[in-house]
Amino acid sequence: MTEVPNDDDKLNAMINSGGDIAGGAVGAAIGFLLGGPAGAAVGGASGPAAAAAIRKIGHEATGRLLGPREKVRVGGALAIAAAHIEQRTKRGERLRTDGFFENRHHGRSDAEEVAENVLLRSQREAEERKIPFMAYLIGNIAFNSEISAQLAHQIVKAADAMTYRQLCIMKLAAVSDNYALRETDYRGQGRFDKAQYQILYECLDLYQRALINFGGEVAFGPTDVKPKSMKLQAMGTDMFNEMGLATIPDADVAPIAAHLSR
Numbered sequence: 001m002t003e004v005p006n007d008d009d010k011l012n013a014m015i016n017s018g019g020d021i022a023g024g025a026v027g028a029a030i031g032f033l034l035g036g037p038a039g040a041a042v043g044g045a046s047g048p049a050a051a052a053a054i055r056k057i058g059h060e061a062t063g064r065l066l067g068p069r070e071k072v073r074v075g076g077a078l079a080i081a082a083a084h085i086e087q088r089t090k091r092g093e094r095l096r097t098d099g100f101f102e103n104r105h106h107g108r109s110d111a112e113e114v115a116e117n118v119l120l121r122s123q124r125e126a127e128e129r130k131i132p133f134m135a136y137l138i139g140n141i142a143f144n145s146e147i148s149a150q151l152a153h154q155i156v157k158a159a160d161a162m163t164y165r166q167l168c169i170m171k172l173a174a175v176s177d178n179y180a181l182r183e184t185d186y187r188g189q190g191r192f193d194k195a196q197y198q199i200l201y202e203c204l205d206l207y208q209r210a211l212i213n214f215g216g217e218v219a220f221g222p223t224d225v226k227p228k229s230m231k232l233q234a235m236g237t238d239m240f241n242e243m244g245l246a247t248i249p250d251a252d253v254a255p256i257a258a259h260l261s262r
Helices: 007-017 025-034 037-062 068-090 110-123 128-141 149-160 164-174 194-208 235-242 250-259
Strands: 103-105 212-214 230-232
Touching: 007 025, 007 037, 007 068, 025 037, 025 068, 037 068, 037 110, 068 110, 068 128, 110 128, 110 149, 128 149, 128 164, 128 235, 149 235, 164 194, 164 212, 164 230, 164 235, 164 250, 194 212, 194 250, 230 235
Parallel strands: none
Antiparallel strands: 212 230
């Protein structure tokens, strides 16, 4: 008689399917989520709470009807989030203790709801390079009590609406001093090649979302973008930190910087 897989078997299979996205994080994630008390105990008393929250949402995800690539995306996001929490707790960092992991809403915790939000959006994310940074939201917000559940959901919603290149632009805004970016705006410039103006529109979109600024100057259109003055602000800074955008490869940022240098 064929043995029916239990919930943990299904979760194990889903996490393993995410190897295309998560790479080496898969093994650490399985140990943290499915390795029993020894696996989750690395975070002390709160380690099991974090593992339980992600594990519960993972179990729910395995029960949904997912296409083959959707399983890869959700499995990858789960693996990266769990491995990131395990890595931080092994370094001695402590998870937040403000009730984020406690059951509140119909038997669900804020941690579960934020994790589910991230996984649902990762499931549908065609730009798979975004998924590790979406997953970092689960792993980093678990440690930061200054990010309320409400702000976390707002960040997830904003991140979902952005392109991967916009995430790269946010990193560029954070490290703009490392690049020889154009110091003036583009007013009066008659022609733009497509490679350049599409980046200007994405910069303008970030400005209109109040995630970046141009040194206090108002931007009404793409020609008002001032690359060298571009800085993160407010929720843009929170997104940069909680999504781990500092880890975006410089090779993905450099081509954007090149277009914004002329």
